[in-house]
Amino acid sequence: MKHVRKHIQELLLAAVDRCVADGLLAESLDQVPIEPVKRAEHGDFATTVALMLAKKAKMPPRKLAEAIRDRIQDDEGWIDHLEVAGPGFVNIRLARDVWYRGLGRIREAGRDWGLGEPKASPKFLIEFVSANPTGPLHVGHGRGAAVGDALGRILRRAGWQASSEYYLNDAGRQVRQLGQSVWVRALEILRDERPEQDPKGQKFSWLDVPAMPEDGYQADYVRDLARALLNEQGIAVLDMAPGEDLGPVAEMASHKMAEAIRGTLERFGVTFDFWVSERSLRRSGAIDRALDKLQADGLIYEKEGARWFRSSRFGDEKDRVVVRKDGEVTYFAADIAYHMDKYDRGFDQLIDVWGADHHGYVPRVKAVVEALGHSPDSFEPLLVQFVALKRGGEKVAMGKRSGNFVTVDDLMDEVGMAAMRYFFLERRHDSHIDFDLEVALSQDPTVNPAVYVQYGHARACGILRKAREELGLEVPSFDLDLVRHLDLPQEIEAIKQMLELPTLVEESAIARQPHRIVSYLSELSRLFQSYYTQTKSDPVLPPPSQREAGLESWDWDRTNARLTAVAALRDVFAICLDLLGLPAPERMASIETVDLDPSSAEQEE
């Protein structure tokens, strides 16, 4: 059986062609637009094709709609009813069997439902997080991680090849700054812990311990890194001096931070296909080669002792320095080499997930892409807006300066990865979000939608488990006659929605919008939960009271039909949860009943 949508589109296209043959239209279309209809009385699908073509045809839209309607040939009996409505819509109501057959396709596909046709190109490389290894990930990075990871999952399900990558900025000024900070802290620890002895005597005095630089890293993890340094080097740190000597310290510290970041991301359910190190990029000579190439094309010049890239030639507002006066290459120069390398490795569609504060950086990278001879459209920066934390209604103060910025690990400790990912993905990436800790912390599905959607999956599993364990019923293999017993409106609606999954996945992938999956999942969960509660007097499985009274009169066909539908729902829930990187629990852990009344807490004291 063909895709429902595609089949309807083909019928409509044939009708449009007949209009052409009959001289009503000058030319046909590649594709006829159809969309699911919002209001039930309008049927299942509607096409606006008559509205679009009315002008060209020099006909009133409704007239043209009628002409198209009259030329639809539905030999296989898919369509139940056609009507022209409103300004010129052709509304289409499908025969019930279309949905029943559709359910068969879903069951047949199982966990593969929604997989798109494999697409050979373009090959995507999604770069995300890429936080400097100078400190732990904060909440903003968490959102980027959730978005980048989900986008990769969605693209892959839609049929594309998509790899994920973390670019490690483990070279440059900030990493040196980290090394410096760690070294200073290490000296302070030595001084504070054994002030009575000055181990190097005249060669070194505690008075020589330098002050922490103004823009140094002050937070607590620097102290941990300093301890690690002391464990490795002991008092040899006393012999080090700012400058080249601190290279190994910076390297050690950034390496340790990178490992910590990797650990955080793993906890968060995010693993990368590739980690690319800026340091190794520098050491490999890739930057020189990249600059040479641009130089050969006349796109690099010298001015005031520095070397500049002519990004203004490609729409940037000014040229940018790639080699500083002091001879060091800039971060931008490394990024040129890095993006060139991405193309060289065979990727032809680059998605970079950046914090919104990097938007000013976009034109110069676009310029690089163009200078390298690639389409500017092959580079897509995805700017992720900031996350504001709230507790109840109150904003939680964040800021690196105050030192109390919230890390991904902190937040995971408090609310768990599932809630974080859900709320990071719930909104479009370009909208600011308020993350309410109070909501995220709740285990109550009526309060916390992240729990609610997982509960939908758990509930479907619960029914199937109960059927198996208590009644010995397995999910029956698909049988068209059997599923015709599904006649409740919610049952038909659920099948319709499940049939939309492939379209949804593809649209979500093309639009780079994971939040559409969240909306869909949330809506389908609501439908299922509502169905579940509303059919309590007429449940899928015979209730205990019925079992005692005897099961001779029980409608087993109906039960089996519903088990088929529930199994399909379970799969669709699991697929969507997986696309978002959320766990799909088979049962919900029982909630701890916490007494939130403060007066009773006092009584316990």
Place this chain on the structure above:
RNA sequence: GCGCCUGUGGCUCAACGGAUAGAGCAGCGGCCUUCUAAGCCGCGGGUUGCAGGUUCGAUUCCUGCCAGGCGCGCCA
């Protein structure tokens, strides 16, 4: 000053250029002899920031204002 993003019920946000702009929270009122009430049903609530334009049709596209956020380094 220039550039990017965002303005939609009390709050947080949806809506390939489509029909009467939808959800969730919060508020109010109901529903358990039951596969998890860890749930469901109903009600009220809107000049889609403002003004123009394009279109058969604009929350969506264009222009100008207003408001908020963020950028505008030989930092990364």
